[in-house]
Amino acid sequence: MDATAAAAASVLRSLFDLLLYPTAPLSPTLALCxxxxxxxxxxxxxxRLASDQEAIASVRRRMGAEAVGMLLYLGDPSTVLRKGWRLISLNFVYLYHLIGPMLVMALPLLLLIAQIGARYSLSPPAAGDTAVITLSLSDPIAGLPPVVETSSGLRYIPPVVLVRSGAEASFxxxxxxxGERGVVVAGVTLPSLPSPVSPAFRVESSGATSSGLEALMNPSLEHLPDGSPISAASYQLERSGFEIGLGRWSWIPVFLLFSLLGALVGGLLLKVRV
Amino acid sequence: MRRREFLKLSALGSAGLLMSRLGCAGAGRYSGPTRVIAMGVDGMDPGLVERYVAAGLMPNTARLLEGRPPVRLGTSNPPQSPVAWSDFITGADASVHGIFDFIHRDPATMRPFLSTSRVDAPSRSIGIGDHRFPLSGGRAVLLRRGEPFWKPLEEAGVPVALIKLPVDFPPLKGDAAILSGLGTPDMRGSQGSFTYFTDDPLMISDDTSGGLVTAVRDNGNGCYDCRITGPPNTMLADSPLTQIEFRVWRDRDAAAVRIDLPSGKLVLAEGEWSSWQPLSFPLLAGVSSARAIARFHLASVNPHLGLYVSPLNIDPLDPALPISQPDGYSARLARELGRFYTQGFPEDTKALSRGVLDDEGYLEQARIVLRERMKLWERSLRAHSTGFLFFYFSSLDLNVHMFYRTIDERSPLHGRTDLALFGGVIGELYSEVDRAIGMAMECADEHTAIAVFSDHGFAPFRRSFNLNSWLAAEGYARIGSPFSRDRDMFEALDWSGTAAYGLGLNALYLNIRGREKDGTIEAGPEAERVLRDIAQRLEGAVDPQSGLRIVDRLYLASEIYGGPLPDHAPDAIVGYASGFRSSWETALGSFPDAVIEDNLDPWSGTHCVSPSNVPGTLISSVPLGEHAGRGLSLRDVGVLLASGFDPGAGIWA
Structure with missing residues (x-):
């Protein structure tokens, strides 16, 4: 199960990498929008595909008719009450027609939010910025701290701090x-630190884990090799902010606003009844 | 007509003329070519400028001076920064702007308060259980009064930017872009209060001046649980102090720690300073919090942990109190340049005085401040390419205070300071200021005027004079409880037998009946007689060690200030002779046993002496002409700079 989920996570990440490749040259704000x-x-x-558009249209028409009927017979309380009751019943019918498509959309939406969040919620460190990497070690270290090597895009700043009696190490x-932003600790290659060149494309590597299921729902986590002396590693990165209008926003409100805008425009173009 | 009256009239005349000309010039935006760059360098001493120019450390300044000496600029009385910069801003003395010292007292309650600003809690709130929900906003109030000199420029549409402007917290509303400087409090409402976590029993004390030393202990595995105290939580009954908990993991072998903050993890090796760390103090769980920023410094790991946390600065990205005008200006600067110190006194001099930081640790922190300030300076020169730009540098003042002992051979601490390491610190600082001057010169064209000026110069602080103890010894104050002599705010005093007392660095007050809570002296002839009697004796007092006079002159407030004085004004200003200053204890109303003693605090330079001992500096890229010969004072500088935009005349006309 774990291996399947990990493989699915890898496929999904590759798929999204490919889909989002054209946004790489754009600024992160524009790309997110x-x-x-x-x-x-x-x-x-x-x-539109998952819903019964005819049924939704029909229910909405009937709801409209009941509402108009209430307005027309305002002087007749019994009619207003009867139509009000029908309107409430039709609301439940309307919700019933929405449940199916919502369930169909739930998983893709969760995966979409996870993939986009993994790419936009954290800022890759700019040149000169410092990131803390924390390792959970399979076997606590009693003696010398692990050897850290970095590729040319990163500079290791000593020392390695051993905490919790050597069960964790931070540097x-x-x-x-x-340059490349690779990190090798005690012979284990960690996922590369995100690059500032194309933040929309490579921010996924903000951590590493050995759990495949976790990796499916959290694409910012990557698999570590089996039998690794490092059971988990995390990179501490700054939360990103997007300057739109007068304010600076995290990725979630930007995503919600612009995806709503996209859905409204799409609804009009495709004549979707919601 | 006396010289001072002449200058006042000429300044007012210039301002009036300037307003009328600028008013005629435009209801629209200013479009003239003139650009004035004003560098306010706190504590730049003309004597030291000459010394370092001669030594070749200030080549840009030498170019500006063109062989002339810097102009000796008259300073305020007393020559304290809040008073002096208020003089500059308003072009008037303390009787107009109301700032007489760093601290004032309310004579009705005898409680001290910060002279420049106060922060009021919301006046109305609804209480539900322990919670208080405000119905009105809290507010910060600027206590400086008077019209600032740049108002006519704003009205004429001249772009005005005032960066790190002293004594302007909260910043005045208007068209000018303002970032508050000196006088901006930290998040605890003080002028800068550090926290030091240590397991060294010798460091623990109940002294709270300048910060808190907090005892922590190793819980095992090198783990320490720490708490930083933040601002009071006004959303709870009795406004308890907010706190943030965090954990420190010590690795003795690596001589480093990992600090687990709520915002993330931080690794620091011994001697290192962290970048700015955001700290969010919860007010109402999940709904409201107060944002602050702090820097961490690992002072020691072995044998004892010593972790310094800087005063909690207002976060410029999300300020809890107004520190800029317009409101979003500080956030824009922080996004562009990174977070920066927002407190008015960024260099942590108290931490050095208390021994929490050593010379090296303090100097590194001071260099961080200066680097931040230089980035802001560079950005300001770039962004404000027309109109009037004022920029304030604090570094020289605070660092010369702390390292004057390196250039003063008669300082009691001169021989105890590592001159090989720190002997050149003051020269380096002047050299950095010179680099800033060079940056301004590089971007100047033929329409640009550059003025570099300071609020005061510097004098040595070798001997510490306990004014209150002297008053008690001379019979002007009566000690009621001898065991409380070291306690602040006159706890030792018997007010019924007290005629005079000192509070603040230069202020002397009479215990006036009807004004003071327990006054004994009648205002009028009796008060005047007592004051003149004190003046005569104080001016005759000598240091038993050297035989030197301690006080040059006692200035009577009624004689040196132009207008009627508010109740919080002192009755006299003590003008100390060079080498002497009031003790820190006197400043807070206590009565140490000794009347005069060696100053063993690294705070070894001062300007809180007689104004004639510490003139400021004025260096201008445009010849000052007849102004130079008039004995300019800081009060004249604002109007002089603004006159650069007078279309009917040349710069400094």
Whole structure:
């Protein structure tokens, strides 16, 4: 189960990497807005496919008719009450027609949010920024701390701090203006630190884990090799912010706003009845 | 007509003329070519400028001076930064702007308060259980009064930017872009209060001046549980102090720690300073919090843990109190340049005085402040390319205070300071200021005027004079409880037998009946007689060690200030002779046994002496012409700089 989930996570990540490849040259803010609008469009299209559009249209027509009827017979309380009751009943019918498509959309939506969140919620360290990497070690270290090697895009800042009686180790790396951002600790290659060149494309590697299921729902986690002396590793990165209008927003409100916009536009274009 | 009256009239005349000309010039935006860059360098001493120019450490300044000496600029009385910068801003003395010292007292309650600003809690709130929900906003109030000199420029549409402007917290509303400087409190409402966590029993004390030393212990595995105290929580009954818990893991072998903060993990090796760390103090769980920022410094790991946390600065990205005008200006700067110190006194001099930081640790922190300030300076020169730009540098003042002992051979601490390491610190600082001057010169064209000026110069602080103890010894104050002499705020005093007392660094007050809570002296002839009697004796007092006079002159407030004085004004200003200053104890109203003693605090330079001992500096890229010969004072500088935009005349006309 774990291996299947891990493989699925890998496939999904590769798929999203491919889908989002064209946004790589854009600024992170523009890329997020574009991806959000496209997500909204995709979701509304999925809703159209999964829903009984005729039935929804019919229920909405009947609901409209009952509402108008209430307005026309305001002077007749018994009619208003009867129509009000029918309107409430029709609301339940309307919700019943929505449940199916919502269930169909739930999993893709969760996966979509997970993938986009993994790419946009954290900022890759800019040149000169420092990130703390924390390792959970399979066997506590009593003696020398693990040896850290970095590739040219990172500079290791000593020392390694051993805590919890050697069960955890933390150290710092400083991002350099260019070069690969690979880290090798005690012979284990950790996922590369995100690059600032194309943050929309490579922010997924904000951590590492050995759990495949976790990796499916949290694409920012990557698998470590079996039998690794490191049971988990995490990179501490800054939360990202997007400057839109007068404020600076985290990725979630930006995603919600622009995906809603995309869904509204898509609904009009595809004549979707919601 | 006396010289001072002449200058006042000429300044007012210039301002009036300037307003009328600028008013005629435009209801729309200013479009002239003139650009004025004003660098306010706190504590720049003309004597030291000459010394370092001669030594070749200030080549840009030498170019500006073109062989002339820097102008000696008259300073305020007393020559304290809040008073002096208020003089500059308003072009008037303390009788107009109301700032007489760093601290004032309310004579009705005898409680001290910060002279420049106060922060009021919400006046109305609804209580539900232990919670208090405010119905009105809390507010910060600027206590400085008077019209600032840049108002006519704003009205004429001249772009005005005032970066790190002293004595302007909260910043005045208007068109000018303002970032508050000196006088901006930290999140605890003080002028800067550090926290030091240690398991060294020798460091623990109940002294709270400048910060808190908090005892922590190793819970096993090198793990320490720590708590930082934040601002009071006004959303709870009795406003308890907010707290944030965090954990420190010590690795003795690596001589480093990992700090697990709520916002993330931090690794620090011994001697290192962290970047700014955001700290969010919860007010109402999940709904409201107060944002602060702090820097961590690992002072020691072995044998004892010593972790310093800087004063909790207002976060410029999300300020809890107004520190800029317009409101979002500080956030824009922080996004562009990174977070920066927002407290008015960024260099933590108290931590050095208390021994929490050593010279090296303090100096590294001071360099961080200066680096931040230089980035802000560079950005300001770039962003404000027209109009009037004022930029304030604090580094020289605070660092010269702390390292004057390196250039003063008669300082009691001169021989105990590592001159090989720190002997060149003051020269380095002047050299950095010179680099900043060079940056301004690089971006100046033929329409740009550059003025570099300071609020005061510097004098040595070798001997510490306990004014209150002297008053008691001379019979002007009566000690009621001898065992409380070391306690602040006059706990030792018997007010019924007290005619005069000192509070703040230069202020002397009479215990006036009807004004003070337990006054004994009648205002009028009796008060004047007592004051003149004190003046005569104080001016005759000599240091038994050297035979030197301690006080040059006692300035009577009624004689040196132009207008009627508020109740919080002192009755006299003590003008100390060079080498002497009031003790820290006097400043807070206590009565140490000794009347005068050696100053063994690293705070070894001062300007809180007689104004004639510490003139400020004025260096201008435009010849000052007849102004230079008039004996300019800091009060004239604002109007002089603003006159650069007078379209009917040349710069400094």
């Amino acid at each position: 574009l991806v959000s609008v496209l997500s909204g469009l995709a979701m509304i299209a999925l809703f 710092r790396v400083e991002a350099q203006p260019s």
